[in-house]
Amino acid sequence: MVDRRKDREDKMLEALFRSDPVPDNGFSARVMTRVNRRIWVRRLALPAAFVVGGIIAMKPLSQLAVTFSKFLVFVPSNFGGLTLESIPQASTIVLGGLLLAAMMMITKMLEE
Amino acid sequence: MAIRHAKRLSIGTDTTSVQGSEDIELVSRVVAQQDTAAYGELVRRHQSQIRNFLRKLCRDNELADDLAQECFIHAWEKLHTYSGSGSFIGWMLKVAYTTFLQSKRKSSRYDQVLEKVGHAAEVGGSTHTQESVELSDLDKFLAVLTEEERGVLILSYACGLSHREIGDAAELPVGTVKSIIFRSKERIRESFEIEDHQYG
Numbered sequence: 347m348v349d350r351r352k353d354r355e356d357k358m359l360e361a362l363f364r365s366d367p368v369p370d371n372g373f374s375a376r377v378m379t380r381v382n383r384r385i386w387v388r389r390l391a392l393p394a395a396f397v398v399g400g401i402i403a404m405k406p407l408s409q410l411a412v413t414f415s416k417f418l419v420f421v422p423s424n425f426g427g428l429t430l431e432s433i434p435q436a437s438t439i440v441l442g443g444l445l446l447a448a449m450m451m452i453t454k455m456l457e458e
Numbered sequence: 459m460a461i462r463h464a465k466r467l468s469i470g471t472d473t474t475s476v477q478g479s480e481d482i483e484l485v486s487r488v489v490a491q492q493d494t495a496a497y498g499e500l501v502r503r504h505q506s507q508i509r510n511f512l513r514k515l516c517r518d519n520e521l522a523d524d525l526a527q528e529c530f531i532h533a534w535e536k537l538h539t540y541s542g543s544g545s546f547i548g549w550m551l552k553v554a555y556t557t558f559l560q561s562k563r564k565s566s567r568y569d570q571v572l573e574k575v576g577h578a579a580e581v582g583g584s585t586h587t588q589e590s591v592e593l594s595d596l597d598k599f600l601a602v603l604t605e606e607e608r609g610v611l612i613l614s615y616a617c618g619l620s621h622r623e624i625g626d627a628a629e630l631p632v633g634t635v636k637s638i639i640f641r642s643k644e645r646i647r648e649s650f651e652i653e654d655h656q657y658g
Contacts, residue, residue: 360618362596363514363612365510368505369506370506373526373527377501377530378497378498381530381531384534385492
């Protein structure tokens with residue numbers, strides 16, 4: 347009895363909730379326009395960011411180049427004759443670089 | 459699953475018409491090739507059900523259609539996560555329900571319905587006042603429910619999802635879904651003093 351009443355109640359609710367299909371009226375086209383725009387934005391985002399970043403960085407980079415060229419005047423003429431041993435802790439720097447490279451390779455392998 | 463299916467299909471389905479394809483095939487084509495024609499077909503097939511669901515949930519057609527657009531954009535972004543284990547419309551309804559819950563522009567129209575119903579009752583207890591005439595029985599029934607109860611009831615009776623599918627869509631255990639449906643029906647009966655299950 348309870349189940350039968352339940353069925354009847356459920357059918358009544360289903361009838362109450364039933365509605366006509368919503369006509370498309372350009373809805374799908376609007377969605378696809380937004381999807382296509384999103385695809386293009388994603389494609390253009392990286393090159394655009396590169397160009398904008400380059401333009402923004404151009405002024406400080408040129409200033410840095412000018413400043414650096416002024417500093418070159420103070421570099422001693424025998425600077426080119428320096429050997430690796432004359433740089434303090436050169437072996438530590440080389441070892442650190444090798445370790446960094448190895449870590450990057452391992453990380454890439456793990457990702458793959 | 460969709461990705462595995464996509465790998466199989468990507469070998470030779472370029473010439474397949476999108477209109478005659480199953481949902482899972484279209485999903486696979488979208489995932490494998492970013493096929494916008496296939497996605498367009500999915501949108502055309504399911505827009506009515508998604509918009510109907512959101513219209514009932516919001517009681518505001520314009521807002522519901524905006525949310526439906528958002529829902530299809532989210533679905534495009536997340537299509538690779540569709541496992542293929544349930545129906546595609548079930549997965550889409552889950553995306554729609556999540557979009558609705560996350561929306562900051564959630565409609566409060568049901569509060570207005572509740573006010574109108576209360577006002578009509580105070581005025582004379584008649585169900586034929588000008589304000590109540592504008593409201594359907596469904597609006598009045600849904601207005602007395604909480605947002606969660608409303609969502610579950612719509613998924614069950616308007617969208618025809620099974621309890622398990624509703625559980626997946628609303629991220630609720632099946633037992634909770636059943637108890638929410640039971641509780642909602644009880645609340646409707648109590649609120650409108652319905653006897654012998656006479657709805658409508």
